[in-house]
Amino acid sequence: MFRKSLLALLTLVLILSLAACASPQTPASPATEAVEEAPAFRVAMVFPGAVNDKSWNQAGFTGLERIKNELGVETAYLEQVPSTDWEESLRTFASQGYSLVLGHGDQFSEPSKKVAPEFPDTKFIVVNGANTAPNLASIALFDEQVSFLAGVVAAKMSQSGKVGYIGGLEIPPVIRNGKGFEQGAKYVNPDIQVSITYLGDFNDAAKGKEATLAMAENGVDVIFYYVDNAMLGIQEAAKGANVKLIGCIFDQYEMAPDLILTSAIQDISTAIFEAAKTTKEGKFEGKAYLFGLDSGAIALAPFRENVPADVVAFVNQVQQDILSGKITIERMSQ
Numbered sequence: 281m282f283r284k285s286l287l288a289l290l291t292l293v294l295i296l297s298l299a300a301c302a303s304p305q306t307p308a309s310p311a312t313e314a315v316e317e318a319p320a321f322r323v324a325m326v327f328p329g330a331v332n333d334k335s336w337n338q339a340g341f342t343g344l345e346r347i348k349n350e351l352g353v354e355t356a357y358l359e360q361v362p363s364t365d366w367e368e369s370l371r372t373f374a375s376q377g378y379s380l381v382l383g384h385g386d387q388f389s390e391p392s393k394k395v396a397p398e399f400p401d402t403k404f405i406v407v408n409g410a411n412t413a414p415n416l417a418s419i420a421l422f423d424e425q426v427s428f429l430a431g432v433v434a435a436k437m438s439q440s441g442k443v444g445y446i447g448g449l450e451i452p453p454v455i456r457n458g459k460g461f462e463q464g465a466k467y468v469n470p471d472i473q474v475s476i477t478y479l480g481d482f483n484d485a486a487k488g489k490e491a492t493l494a495m496a497e498n499g500v501d502v503i504f505y506y507v508d509n510a511m512l513g514i515q516e517a518a519k520g521a522n523v524k525l526i527g528c529i530f531d532q533y534e535m536a537p538d539l540i541l542t543s544a545i546q547d548i549s550t551a552i553f554e555a556a557k558t559t560k561e562g563k564f565e566g567k568a569y570l571f572g573l574d575s576g577a578i579a580l581a582p583f584r585e586n587v588p589a590d591v592v593a594f595v596n597q598v599q600q601d602i603l604s605g606k607i608t609i610e611r612m613s614q
Contacts, residue, residue: 343552424460431464488513
């Protein structure tokens, strides 16, 4: 009896000892949820021409550089992209996870319309674009306002009563500049003759030279152009043809001081930067953004000794009348 009691007691002590040595159970902690960081905001841009062309593409590249430096974001670009690769270039950047992909020119309107639905989480912007969608916007300048002023200058400076406009591709923004120019010239002189030529190319200097010489032979003595590198041919021809010029995009006076009366500055870089900033802040809207004379993004370049004071005063008054609404310039359809 005693041995049985002793055995039971030893067994109990052993059980209690084992229990005391066992590690206490740690209460289960709630599962830690994985926190995914939002992907970095990155911007890519596709250019149809060279980014150092001192014209349209360089203006766009300036905007991209501002995005990189002032917003502190990663950027990438492709330049001199042929038309056959426009769509695929947009698609490539989108598939690489870029937050915002821009096409620099109306040429990208249709390609972006095809690509944007494939990447609903990517924002697309086309400069001078024609289409919009939930993730597709366009940004443009009110071309007609500044080209109207260019037409006023041309008509006031023409001695022959004949002025001309040379555009690159016959696409909406180029057409708008030509029509605005014609309206401005006829505002000054309803009987003035306005010749309009499209080269079918922005960069062909030989075509630019040929078109300038043809206009000069017909008596045109002031030409406004809206091209890229083709302006080199236009300027070369104008030197020997007694033709004055109105430049585009940048103040191009230093390129040909004896020829350039003024330039229709189109600071598209500011519009591009502001659009990217808006997108980064999460305020993107799939709509058309338009910048006019009142935004400061478009303006005539400063006048120099080539333009008399009375003409400068007249042009300045016309600009004030546009800003005040006394002169109404309609935005032309795409």
